[in-house]
Amino acid sequence: MSCSQTLWDYGLRAFGYGERLLPKTDITFCEQVVLIGSGMIWNVYFAVVAIIFGFLFATALAFARVNAGPLLRIPANAFVFVFRGSPLFIQFFFAYELFVQIPRMGFEVDLGFMVLSAHTSWLTKAWLGALIVLFLNTSAYSAEIFTGALRAVPKGDVEAADAFGMNGRTKFRRIVFPTMLRLAWSSYSNEAIFLFHSTALIFFTGFPAWRQQGDGLYYANYFAENTFNPFVSYPIIAVYFILGSLLIVGFFGLVSKRLNKHVADPPKLKFRMGSILAR
């Protein structure tokens, strides 16, 4: 079987398209690369969606912790404490058991122009349940980074904005938020990389892989167990993850350039995979 045929058969296997049965005997290198790559789409999906929503929620959390009254501040602090203080591994297990307990029922949300139907059993599926956990987790870690940055926004900048007569909303949009982002950005890029790496945990915790549709590590593990040879599939997924991390660094570098356009000597986002110590 040629490699392009393998790509056709297994390229989207992680989403249930193509060949149903996974290769069992005579596993070729090409099959390993294609199937693990197919699973990596899940990792990218989880990382991208969790980061986008996590970014928004983390910003809100950071403002609640710094600027809001105790009614918002205390829950925000507690949220960050719980999610940063416990292992993501246990959070996955706990959330899965929690979602399993929720009674099965369907919802219909009438949006006026269309009707969305949702079902609580989706929560026990990785695509939604694990995503929620990842989203909450990255929100907590990012909120911690943003809180630090928010506290470091120079007072003079805010006072200058006041002196210009900016109202709260304009001040936030033009002064506080961009400065906070600029200060937090290099730590935040580490958080993004770390979150991308965390996506590999999903199918090894509570969430089962439905019809063998798993992420990259799920297939890497499958091959290692079936060939009794860990020296091929794990290096393949390692390369995928390093490439993904490089892409993230590249993207965050571009944004950093834009954020620091007005700064004379902008801090360089160097590719130091080492600084992933933010967690």
Next chain:
Amino acid sequence: MFEICAEPRSLEGLTWLSCYLTTPKHAAMYYSILTVLGLLLAVVPPILFLGFAGALARRSKIAPVRWLGVGYTSIVRGVPDIVFFLFFPIALDQAVEYIRHKIKCADVLEPVYQGNDFVVCQAAKMPLGIADQFYHEAWGFSLAVITFAIVFGAFTANTLHGALNAVPKGQLETARAFGMSERQTFWRVHMPQMWVYALPGLSNLWMILIKATPLLFLLGVKDIVYWAKELGGMKTQVYTYAHPDWRIWYFGALLVFYLFLTWVSQRAFDRIFARASRGLSVAS
């Protein structure tokens, strides 16, 4: 355990619960907390050793040693740790068995990798098939310690590398001006000051290490995650203590346990920081 627990089916309420929580299986779960704490303590020396080796290798004047140091730290950190937790135990296991096979069964000519199988002779099995259950668990635990050490050694190497660079150059120049040799400068001035800069990074690593201990479960060690799954699952009337699916409570308890562990660590580190930075002008 207690006399009143002789007939669990007739018990109710708190008595039932207290009997339930003191069954031998629960005792095994409490004992596995010690496994987690034991692992945390057991991995620290090898982690620090590998961390130092890595940091010093990265500063080495010999290029290949430096490359080795840089390669080790960046590869381990560029890949999710869970990949290593799946890879190293089986890789180390195979490496050990392969070497033992070559030594002990030199007369066996068949290749070790036969298609999709990894075949070594009986004498090369590690631990031996006839060995006591204890040795199997000890071997699993040792593999876990080595894996943790390799992964976290790389993180530590990076922290120590940064800390060594953070010591003000003036301090080292002064030491040299006093006529200290390279070695003396390193041990008497560079190292003692390095710790202050390394502490924040090391404390952060300790937190990550705590939160990585549930991965023991993946390594086949019977840790608290294993027992939570085992004990929490639904128990039908066949069992002495029947109960519905209680895993959510068990994992909730684990969550609280880890929160407590990180909280205590954080408080301890706050104290150490305050102590270590006395007399030094270190920001925050």
